[in-house]
Amino acid sequence: MRQVVWNGERLGLRDVTEADVPALHAIYGDPTVTHHMPFAPRTVGEVAGLVEAAMAAACAEPRLLYVMAVVDAERHDVIGVARLHIEADHPHSAEIGFGLRPDVWGRGAGTDLVRSLLSFGFKGLRLHRIWGARSPANLPAQLAMLTAGMVEEGRIRHHVHTPLGWRDSIVHSALEDEWIER
Numbered sequence: 001m002r003q004v005v006w007n008g009e010r011l012g013l014r015d016v017t018e019a020d021v022p023a024l025h026a027i028y029g030d031p032t033v034t035h036h037m038p039f040a041p042r043t044v045g046e047v048a049g050l051v052e053a054a055m056a057a058a059c060a061e062p063r064l065l066y067v068m069a070v071v072d073a074e075r076h077d078v079i080g081v082a083r084l085h086i087e088a089d090h091p092h093s094a095e096i097g098f099g100l101r102p103d104v105w106g107r108g109a110g111t112d113l114v115r116s117l118l119s120f121g122f123k124g125l126r127l128h129r130i131w132g133a134r135s136p137a138n139l140p141a142q143l144a145m146l147t148a149g150m151v152e153e154g155r156i157r158h159h160v161h162t163p164l165g166w167r168d169s170i171v172h173s174a175l176e177d178e179w180i181e182r
């Protein structure tokens with residue numbers, strides 16, 4: 001898919017642009033957001049670099065990487081960032097990652113976001129398998145993925161190296177033929 005515009009009831013997904021750098025920095029630059037992520041809070045310059053790389057990847061053929069701004073459908077502001085990466089060797093399968101601005105947490109947006117990513121991946125991109133890996137201690141991510149229909153598959157030991165050392169991941173997945181859109 002060239003240009004992503006994927007609108008749900010409460011959230012929309014669209015490709016990131018340079019104008020999103022401050023909004024994305026409010027997410028990736030916040031230590032409460034990166035707490036369970038394998039990297040330290042990003043600087044504005046690092047976020048600008050990520051956006052530039054995402055825009056270049058959006059033009060690749062075939063397109064494997066989708067980095068999308070999460071837009072509040074009512075207020076039209078960017079409240080999060082979502083990533084879907086198709087595996088080059090297994091193009092039926094993609095990994096998702098996501099984060100929201102802390103002031104919107106705890107009101108169902110995370111669960112809605114996972115649902116939107118599944119809908120985009122299965123209906124928009126015709127994928128068969130979508131998976132995500134979380135920190136074992138990340139309860140909100142666990143609950144958001146479970147409620148959206150992503151079952152727990154197992155543990156990858158020492159999957160990522162974080163600023164604090166090696167960390168296991170718990171993998172969740174959903175399959176197109178067992179997914180029920182809600």
Ligand SMILES: CC(C)(COP(=O)(O)OP(=O)(O)OC[C@H]1O[C@@H](n2cnc3c(N)ncnc32)[C@H](O)[C@@H]1OP(=O)(O)O)[C@@H](O)C(=O)NCCC(=O)NCCS
Binds near residue numbers: 105133
């Ligand atoms: C993960 C994240 C997107 C969830 O967003 P959210 O808007 O808070 O999610 P929801 O409001 O849909 O909540 C999901 C579940 O977690 C629960 N929850 C939310 N915050 C919680 C907290 N601090 N402690 C315990 N439970 C919490 C909610 O009650 C809900 O549970 P339920 O389904 O039983 O009702 C958000 O916490 C975030 O951006 N975290 C930082 C980045 C991150 O960890 N990304 C995931 C990487 S895999």
